[in-house]
Every structure is written in C-alpha cells, then in structure tokens.
Amino acid sequence: MAKRTNALDRVLRGAGGPGVLDVLAERLSGSDLTTLLLEVMRRRAGSLTPADVLRRYGHDRFAAPAAIPFRDLRRAEDAALSALPAAFEPVVLSPVAPLGTCSVPATVDQNKVVSTIRNGEVAADPTNALALEAALRRRAAGGAEPVRLAAVQRVVRAQHVEGAARFAHFTLFALVTAGRDTGDLAFERQHAAEHLAVLADAVRACGAGEPEMRVTVLDERYERVAAGLGGTPDPGRRSGRGYYTGLCFKVYAGGAEVGDGGFTDWTARLLGNHKERLLVSALGLDRLAMTT
Structure with a gap:
C-alpha cells in the first residue's frame, strides 16, 4: 500500500497536484470522464508504431496466450x-x-480488476456477473423459486502472482444459485449439497480423479449445513473470511486446489432484501487441465 501511495503522490505532483485526482474521481460525471479518457487513449495510440505494439505484446502478461494447450483446455x-x-x-x-x-457487492480491491475507461471492467470472476444476472431475474420473477445459472468464462486478474498454475488470465467454470430464505436453513442445506455434487462430478469428468471437499464453517448456525455435506472440516482456512458468509469450501484434485465457493450476501445487497440468499462456486479449468 505504501509503495502504491508513493507512486500516486509522484504522479499527482507531476500532473499539477492532488486536486487533479479530485476532479477526475469526483467532479467529472461518468460520461465526461469517459470522453476525456477516450481522447487520452486515442492520442496515446496515435503515437505508437507497429514495433511498439509488438514489443508490448511480447512483454504484457495480460496479452500473452494461455500456457495451457487449447485442446486440453477445451x-x-x-x-x-x-x-x-x-x-x-x-x-x-x-x-x-x-x-x-467485483468490488462493490464483494470485498475485492478494485486494483485487482482491470478497469476500463468506459465505466466498466474486464471480466475477473463469472460468479459476480452471474450474481447480477440472477438478481435481475429474481427481481423480475419474485417468489421463492431459485435461479440456477452457470458459465464458462476466461477472466483476467490484475494482481501479480508467482508460482505454478498461477496465471494472469484463466478459465473458470462457475455456478450460482439465488433464492429466498425458506427457513430452517433449508435453502442452504439443499443448494450447498447440490453445488458440491456438481463440482465433484465436473472434476471426475475432467479425469482429475476423486476430488476432496474441504468445508469451513464461518457461523456456528451453519454446522448443520456442513454436517450434511460430508466434506473434510477445514476450520483453519484463512482466505475467504469476510468475503463469504456462513460457510465456504475449497475443492482439491490431485493435491492441488482447483475450486472454491460459499454463501455471499451479494443479491441481498443488490436487491435490498435481507431474505435473499446466494451461493456461488467455481472451478479453475486451467488447473484441472494440468492435472490430467
């Protein structure tokens, strides 16, 4: 954080002072900011040569082809x-x-997402986009009937990571189930078991062997939910706390982590209704392709 702050301070000094940031972030409307940034990028692109573009392609981790062979991933x-x-x-x-x-309904720092200059961002997690779609469908239909959606999507993450099976862009197989609280944790018990069953079947279908499910209870009321899942208890898990609510889980295959999921409050916040429930989960298909 200190390094980022120092870099921002340096840039602002060269751009005329901290007031520039206030103008860009707060005083300009979204459309006016887009107009300004589009012109900035048009001018920057106009100064590039073909050699510049090729040089950037050779060094930009976001633009490089996937490390996984196409046929394996397909x-x-x-x-x-x-x-x-x-x-x-x-x-x-x-x-x-x-x-x-990703940053508004959840707890993801916006700097971990590749933001665009048109008030958008490059897809970073299909579960967040599916949550938006599920919220629209829930609002249109109403009632307790759950909405179940899935997607396969290539995503980009901006944070720099090191190590094997860690990529700037990768493909996720994602599930979301959105519905209404029906009492007695019935929604949670039914759909957590359903998600884990689908993820386990997907891992097996990929030829990655028998998966291991590690379940973490974040709220003691969800002990009843965990008891019906049959996974390995994982009380020491650190990641996901504050991101998930109630209960979360990880999926392992061949000793490697290949999936993650849990309950969130995203649709409750999107729809302004604390009775709304949402379960999200995903598998990293690049990692699964590497294990087979």
Whole structure:
C-alpha cells in the first residue's frame, strides 16, 4: 500500500497536484470522464508504431496466450459442462462487466480488476456477473423459486502472482444459485449439497480423479449445513473470511486446489432484501487441465 501511495503522490505532483485526482474521481460525471479518457487513449495510440505494439505484446502478461494447450483446455470445458444438471442454465457472459461488479457487492480491491475507461471492467470472476444476472431475474420473477445459472468464462486478474498454475488470465467454470430464505436453513442445506455434487462430478469428468471437499464453517448456525455435506472440516482456512458468509469450501484434485465457493450476501445487497440468499462456486479449468 505504501509503495502504491508513493507512486500516486509522484504522479499527482507531476500532473499539477492532488486536486487533479479530485476532479477526475469526483467532479467529472461518468460520461465526461469517459470522453476525456477516450481522447487520452486515442492520442496515446496515435503515437505508437507497429514495433511498439509488438514489443508490448511480447512483454504484457495480460496479452500473452494461455500456457495451457487449447485442446486440453477445451476438453476440460466440455467435460465440466457435461456434468451440469438440467436445472442450471448456462449463460454466455460478456467479457466486460459494469465498473464495481467485483468490488462493490464483494470485498475485492478494485486494483485487482482491470478497469476500463468506459465505466466498466474486464471480466475477473463469472460468479459476480452471474450474481447480477440472477438478481435481475429474481427481481423480475419474485417468489421463492431459485435461479440456477452457470458459465464458462476466461477472466483476467490484475494482481501479480508467482508460482505454478498461477496465471494472469484463466478459465473458470462457475455456478450460482439465488433464492429466498425458506427457513430452517433449508435453502442452504439443499443448494450447498447440490453445488458440491456438481463440482465433484465436473472434476471426475475432467479425469482429475476423486476430488476432496474441504468445508469451513464461518457461523456456528451453519454446522448443520456442513454436517450434511460430508466434506473434510477445514476450520483453519484463512482466505475467504469476510468475503463469504456462513460457510465456504475449497475443492482439491490431485493435491492441488482447483475450486472454491460459499454463501455471499451479494443479491441481498443488490436487491435490498435481507431474505435473499446466494451461493456461488467455481472451478479453475486451467488447473484441472494440468492435472490430467
């Protein structure tokens, strides 16, 4: 954080002082800011040569092709989708989402997302976009009937990570189930078991062997939910606390983490109704393709 602050201070000094940031972030309307930034990028692109573009392509981790062979990844995509029950509707998501899709309903820092100059952001997590779609459908239909959606999407994450099976862009197989609280944790018990069953079938379909489910209870009331899942208790998990509510889980195959999921309050916040419930989960298909 200190390094980022120092860099921002340096840039602002060169641009005329901290007031510049206030104008851009707060005083200009969204459309006026877009107009300004479009002209900035038009001028910057106009100064580039073909050699400049090729040089950037050779060094830009966001633009480089995937490390996974196409046919291996395609087989994993097809295998995961083959495990999808008819109750889930596959959705073809856009490669961009509204600005704040990940940082506003959830707890993701906006700097971990590739923001665009048109008040949008490059897709970073299909579960967030599916949550928006599910919220619209829930608002239109009302009632307690759950909305089950799925997607396979290539996403980009801006934070720099090191190590094997860690990529700037990768493909996720994602599920969301949105509905209404029906009492006695019935929604939670039914749909947590359903998600874990689908994820387990998808891992097997990808040829990655028998998956291991590790379940973390974040609220003691969800002990009853965890008891019906049959996974390995994982009380020491650190990641996801504050992101998920009630209960979360990880999926492992061949000793590697390949999936994650849990309950969130996103649709409750999007719709302004504390009775709304949402379960999200996803598998990393690049990692699964590497294990087979």
